[in-house]
Structures are given as C-alpha cells and as structure tokens.
C-alpha cells in the first residue's frame with residue numbers, strides 16, 4: 001500500500017482520465033441514496049484504517065510514522081485518480097523521553113516503600129535533569145485555588161487535580177466536558193511556571209480509569225519551559241489523598257527533547273469538478289497523531305473517512321460539479337501548522353472555498369452534522385437530511401462556531417464549515433492515550449461515517465443555491 | 475497506623491482483656507441484625523483499605539511492601555485486641571525488570587517505522603539477554619493449533635491469542651471465563667518452551683481493553699525458564715493481524731530476576747471463643763498482591779473484610795462461642811506458600827477447624843456465599859440468609875468444590891469452606907493490572923461485604939449443629 005510503484009500511479013491516473021464518468025446529476029435524491037448505500041456496503045475505509053494504524057502506527061509530527069503517512073495517503077489518493085499536491089509545512093519536532101514518577105515521602109510511608117506514578121509528558125514539556133528532580137507536591141483543584149496558594153508554589157510540583165465530567169460526556173456534551181479539563185492541561189503548567197513551580201502535572205483528561213495517561217499539548221512560555229506531564233486519574237486521586245495526610249514529595253524524571261522544526265506536508269488531493277471546478281469543497285481529517293497509541297479515532301478515522309468520499313464516488317462513476325478537495329492536515333495536534341500554511345497559501349482564494357468539512361471527533365456512531373452556516377441556510381439541507389435520517393444520521397445542527405482544529409481559520413474567514421455530529425461518549429476514554437487503536441473503531445459505525453461524509457460532500461459539491469458566508473451574516 | 479508504639483498495643487490488649495463482653499448469644503437473629511447493621515454503618519474497612527493501598531501499595535512476595543503489610547495487619551489486629559501470631563513462610567522472590575517489545579519487521583512496514591508492544595512479564599518468567607532478543611512470532615489460538623504447528627515453534631516467539639469471554643463474565647460466569655483464559659497463561663509458556671520456543675506471550679486475561687497488560691503466574695519448568703509475558707489485548711490483536719499479512723519479527727526485552735526465597739509470614743490473629751475456644755472459624759484474605767497495581771480488589775479487600783469482622787464484633791461487645799481466626803495469607807499469587815505452611819503446621823489439627831472463609835474475588839457487590847458443605851447442611855443457613863436477604867446478600871449456593879487459592883488444602887481435608895458470591899463482572903478488568911487501585915472499590919459495596927463476612931463468621935462461630943465434613947460425605 002505504501003510502496004506502490006510509479007507505474008501503477010500512471011495507470012490509475014490514465015484510467016481515471018479515460019473513464020466515462022456520468023454527468024453530475026445535481027442533487028438528485030437517487031444519487032444521494034446510491035452514495036449512502038454504496039458507503040454502507042463497503043469496508044474500503046476500514047481497510048485503509050488498518051493500513052494507517054497497523055502498518056504505520058503513531059504519527060507524531062516529525063516522526064518516521066508521520067512521513068510514512070504522508071506517502072500512504074498520497075499514494076492512496078493517486079490510486080483513486082486524484083491530483084495530489086504535497087504542501088510543505090514546517091512542524092514542531094518534539095520527542096518523548098524517559099518518563100517516571102515516584103512518591104518518595106509522605107506521612108505514614110513504611111520503610112523501603114515508595115509508590116510509582118503512571119504519567120506521560122505533555123507535548124511541549126520541558127525536561128528534568130536526566131537523574132530527575134525531587135520536590136514537594138501541591139495539589140490544587142482549580143485556578144482560583146492556585147492563585148490563593150500562589151505563595152506556596154515556588155520550588156514545588158503543582159498538580160491540577162480536575163476530574164473529567166463523564167456524566168456530561170454520556171449525555172452528548174463530551175466537547176464541553178473535554179474543554180473544561182483540557183483548559184488545565186493547556187494553560188495550567190504555564191501558570192504554575194509563572195509562579196515558580198519546578199514542574200506541573202495535570203490529571204488525565206478522560207473518563208475511563210485504567211491507570212493510563214492522556215497526553216496532549218500544553219502552552220508553555222519559551223523562557224519557562226518546565227517539565228509538564230499528565231498523571232493517570234488514579235494517581236491524581238492517590239496524590240490528593242496522600243497530600244491530605246501530610247507533606248508529599250515526588251521524584252519526577254521527564255527527558256523529552258525539542259528538536260529543530262521538521263519538514264512535513266499537507267496532503268491535498270483534488271477530485272475535479274465538472275462545471276464548477278474552480279469552487280472547492282474540502283473534506284478532511286488530520287494526518288498526525290499523538291505518539292502513544294496508533295491514533296485510530298484521532299484521527300485516522302477522519303482521514304480515511306475523507307478519502308473514502310472519493311472512493312465511493314468513483315465506485316459509482318459519479319463526478320461532482322464542484323471540485324472535492326481531500327486534505328490530510330499536517331500537525332493538528334501540537335501546532336496546527338498545516339492549517340496555518342494552507343490558510344496562508346490560500347488567503348487570496350478563500351472565496352473559492354464553497355464549504356469545508358473536517359472529521360476530528362473519532363468514528364463513533366454518526367448522528368448527522370454540526371454546521372456553521374447562516375440561519376437562513378439550514379433549510380437547504382432538508383433533502384440531504386431525508387436521505388440520512390433512515391440511518392440515524394439526519395440531524396443537522398447549526399452552531400455559531402465549530403472551532404475544529406484545522407478549519408477554524410477558514411471558518412473565521414467565512415467558509416461554511418461542517419463537522420460530523422457523533423457519539424463521543426467514549427471518545428475521551430481513548431483520546432491521546434496508548435489505547436486509541438484500530439480495535440476501538442466499530443466497522444459498522446465507520447461505514448455510516450463514510451455514508452455521512454460522502455453524502456454531505458456530494459451534496460455540497462452539487463448544491464444549486466449558495467449557502468451564504470456566515471461571517472457576512474454576523 | 476504502621477508504626478504504632480508498643481505501649482499502645484499493651485493498652486489495647488489490656489482494654490480487651492478487661493472489657494465486659496456480653497456472653498455469646500448463639501445465633502439469636504437480633505445479634506445477626508446488629509452485626510449486619512453495624513457493618514453497614516461503618517467505613518472502618520474502607521479506611522484500612524486506604525492504609526494498605528495508599529500507604530503501602532503493591533505487596534509482591536519478597537518486597538518491602540509485603541513486609542510492611544505484615545506489620546500493618548499485625549498492628550491493626552493487635553489494636554483490636556486479637557492474639558497475633560506471625561507464622562514464618564519462605565516465599566518466592568521474583569523481581570520485575572525492564573520490559574519492552576517492538577514489532578521490527580512485517581509485511582508493509584514503512585522505512586524507519588516499528589510498532590511498540592505493551593507487555594508485562596509473567597511471574598516466574600525467565601529473562602532475555604539484557605539487549606533483548608529478535609525472533610519471528612507464531613500466533614496460535616489454542617493448544618491444538620500449537621500442536622498442529624509444533625514444527626514451526628523452534629527458535630520462535632509463540633503468542634497465545636485467546637480472547638477473554640466478557641459475555642460470560644457479564645452473566646455471573648467470570649470464574650469459568652477467567653479459567654479458560656488463565657489456562658493459557660499458566661500452561662502455555664511451558665508447552666511452548668517444550669517445543670523449543672525462545673519466548674512465549676499470552677493475550678492478557680481480562681475484559682476491558684485500555685492497552686494494559688495483565689500479569690499473573692506461569693508454570694515454567696526450571697530447566698526451560700524462557701521469557702514469558704502478557705501483551706495487552708490490543709497488541710495481541712495487532713500481532714495477529716500483522717502475522718496474517720506475512721512474517722512478523724519482534725524484538726523482546728525482559729529482565730526479571732529470580733532471587734533466593736525471602737522470609738515472609740502468614741499473619742494469624744485469634745479472637746478467642748467463649749465456650750468452644752478450641753474450635754476454629756477462619757476468616758481470611760491474602761496479604762500479597764501483584765506488583766503493578768496496589769492490589770485493592772486483589773486482595774486488600776479480602777484482608778480488610780476479614781479484619782473488619784473482629785472490628786464489628788468488638789464495636790458490639792460480642793464474643794463468639796468458637797474462636798474466630800483472621801488470617802492474612804502470605805504468597806497466594808505466586809506460590810501459595812502461606813497456605814501450604816499453615817496446612818503443614820496444622821495437619822494434626824485439621825479437625826479443630828469448624829469452617830473457613832476466604833474472600834479473594836474483590837469487593838464487588840455481594841450476593842451471598844458459595845459454600846462447599848454437604849447437601850444436608852444447606853438448610854442450616856436459613857436464619858443467616860434471612861438476615862442477609864434484605865441487603866441482597868442472602869443467596870447461599872452449595873458447590874462441590876470452591877478451590878480458592880488458600881483454602882483448597884483445608885477444603886480437600888474436609889473443612890467446610892466459604893467464599894463470598896460477588897458481582898465479578900468487572901473484576902477481571904482490573905485484576906493483576908496497574909489499574910487495581912483503591913478508587914475501584916465502592917465504599918457501599920465494601921460495607922455490604924463486611925456485613926456478609928461478619929454475619930457469616932459470627933453465624934459459623936455460634937452454630938449449635940455441626941455442619942458435617944463434606945469430604946466424609948462424598
């Protein structure tokens with residue numbers, strides 16, 4: 001899959017060029033039904049998911065896995081006959097090192113005993129000395145408590161012990177629940193550093209407790225890049241309980257390295273439109289992943305879902321009116337450099353973007369789409385919803401701001417943006433952990449995911465009416 | 475808690491000796507109700523659970539944690555006024571080392587990429603060279619397949635990829651489900667070694683998949699002590715999928731050490747009976763745990779549940795007719811040397827054991843008791859069941875053989891044996907993993923657990939009728 005000879009690319013492209021694609025039938029419901037049902041009957045996306053996660057695995061920016069994923073996606077899209085452009089992007093190159101934690105002093109500790117802490121460095125973390133550091137731990141539950149205890153922070157390790165609200169996540173509010181927790185991961189270490197902390201820890205942001213650590217990016221100031229890690233939920237609770245008994249001292253070793261920026265690429269694959277080839281509908285996911293798991297839900301599922309849009313149309317010999325642009329974004333996780341590069345290179349061409357989709361919430365069962373369009377545009381999607389409703393994916397919910405990782409720049413510039421509305425109740429069980437692996441993706445849910453992505457992309461690429469640019473309406 | 479000065483022991487013992495305990499009221503239902511309700515209102519056991527898991531943590535045989543647990547349990551029982559005996563036991567002393575696995579060659583592997591495998595050495599595993607070993611992997615699903623492919627095994631790493639049947643576990647059959655899987659963990663590596671394998675791996679035996687490895691004992695021949703480890707469920711599946719694509723080569727490093735046997739102890743705490751002090755009712759759990767987690771369910775819960783029997787009776791000023799003997803067994807996990815030592819030292823006194831209880835299935839909600847008693851004895855427990863039924867713990871199920879880790883010798887010798895009948899549907903999610911921690915134990919379930927243990931122990935200690943020795947009836 002990753003080593004397709006050049007000859008095959010040429011043949012595939014030739015077949016594509018020569019094939020008698022049907023004329024675009026606009027938004028004929030019959031075409032939408034065919035797209036939906038073709039997607040529901042195919043495991044092409046599931047097989048590509050296996051290729052990306054089993055053969056490559058983790059794809060952190062700057063890694064060999066990320067480079068392999070660029071090649072794999074480009075090859076796959078070329079095989080489908082798309083025109084592939086690799087857009088260069090300089091990405092952060094942060095490499096995890098040793099990471100250990102040990103509770104070495106606490107009230108009631110028996111002779112010879114210490115407690116091991118499960119933790120993992122946050123992306124962008126600084127390093128401790130190679131031999132580690134020892135410091136007393138101060139546990140806080142929120143930023144107010146950090147401020148109230150500011151005088152105690154200097155020279156200490158701060159632990160932000162903020163529980164993830166799984167109750168919310170179980171009830172369709174995984175996003176806000178994640179936002180509440182990840183706020184401490186993103187900003188807590190920097191604030192602790194500003195108060196003189198020697199290191200910062202956060203409770204892992206996730207709702208399943210199996211002593212695993214959830215990594216993610218943290219925003220440290222360059223002049224105060226302290227060691228920062230996520231501890232498992234269990235260890236955060238343990239440290240809180242021990243700190244409540246008396247002074248708690250921890251030995252922490254984190255040896256990540258920040259290397260010079262590396263070369264990567266946005267993989268951009270165009271499936272040209274018939275009568276409006278200059279108008280673009282983006283369908284996308286992000287190519288990179290964290291380094292602990294194989295990034296199956298986050299975000300191989302999004303990338304293969306986007307690629308499968310073209311596979312589905314090709315199976316049906318359908319050509320869209322507008323150009324469908326599949327993008328596998330570089331570096332969503334720790335920099336969004338890919339999205340920024342695209343925005344920069346397309347700043348004069350934003351108007352040519354009719355709409356954009358990104359799938360970056362895993363492959364849970366899809367319920368429909370979230371969309372940042374003008375209120376007057378909602379009714380335009382009724383024919384699409386009618387086709388998706390029988391598979392439970394007909395809910396199209398307008399939101400003022402989607403704020404997805406890679407589309408937010410385009411969205412702010414006014415491009416109508418879409419993101420699948422999914423079951424995310426278990427997404428944050430695995431997200432950014434070693435457990436985000438192929439087996440977590442349900443084959444049937446992924447088929448539905450592709451049905452939603454392909455139907456919506458097709459619908460957008462063939463709409464008669466303009467959606468209207470939401471920013472102009474605000 | 476662990477460092478109580480000697481003076482306090484003396485005072486506590488004196489108070490006990492001097493206190494005006496009520497005469498044993500036999501199996502008056504009013505006493506049983508009081509015991510049940512006192513246990514349901516107390517978090518004494520929960521606090522002891524925190525002491526054992528938070529202050530000490532892992533308690534593998536031969537470790538400082540195990541030694542600390544001996545002291546902690548002995549001190550606690552002395553504070554309760556019991557007569558404590560430390561019975562010496564020589565225990566295996568196996569120490570985990572480095573453990574890493576990496577899939578370094580497989581069909582479709584991109585340049586520069588390898589896949590990390592999450593694994594943990596099995597207790598008793600041999601070691602690889604410090605620099606690891608490289609070998610091709612052969613994946614089998616059962617022993618028949620191993621035999622059929624015996625010629626391929628030499629020089630290879632054998633992976634037993636046997637799924638845990640969580641469907642059974644969800645339906646009250648966690649024990650048999652575990653037995654099916656752990657058979658491969660216990661016996662697979664030895665059989666692979668006999669066929670010339672250089673190492674053996676088993677799929678972790680458990681039903682929750684969060685990329686964690688489940689350790690446990692394996693029975694290797696001393697002359698063929700190959701490296702043996704459990705891989706996470708996810709990694710077993712990944713390796714199966716990659717092996718299906720073509721030859722799969724793994725780099726494996728395991729550096730555990732088997733040291734000379736260490737000194738440990740069964741902690742035996744007698745709460746003497748009034749009119750039949752020479753008759754013994756054992757109530758017990760095991761003191762040791764695996765080294766990855768803090769052994770909260772396995773088996774701190776059993777030990778604190780047994781200790782809390784005495785605490786409950788003491789709170790009520792109740793003295794049993796027969797002697798209640800609390801035992802925290804040494805070395806259940808990797809040798810059952812504690813149980814063997816007790817059986818040896820008590821072989822002439824087996825007849826003095828009226829009954830024995832061991833709790834070693836965690837602290838899930840209790841439904842009642844499993845018991846290996848004669849069929850004619852079942853009806854004797856009706857008054858106890860009547861008291862426990864209102865809290866959902868009135869199901870007493872006779873079984874021919876319980877076969878618990880520590881009681882099986884006494885049971886075979888004819889001592890009527892009891893083990894809590896519990897919700898174990900999630901027990902094997904955590905069992906023998908890093909995730910078996912304090913937070914997994916529900917406070918309310920533990921109260922019920924103590925109510926069951928205390929009521930049953932009291933009932934046994936005060937029964938008028940002999941239960942009858944089941945071995946004589948068979």
Ligand SMILES: [Zn+2]
Pocket residue numbers: 286298299332360
């Ligand atoms: Zn993502």
Ligand SMILES: [Zn+2]
Pocket residue numbers: 760772773806834
């Ligand atoms: Zn056990």
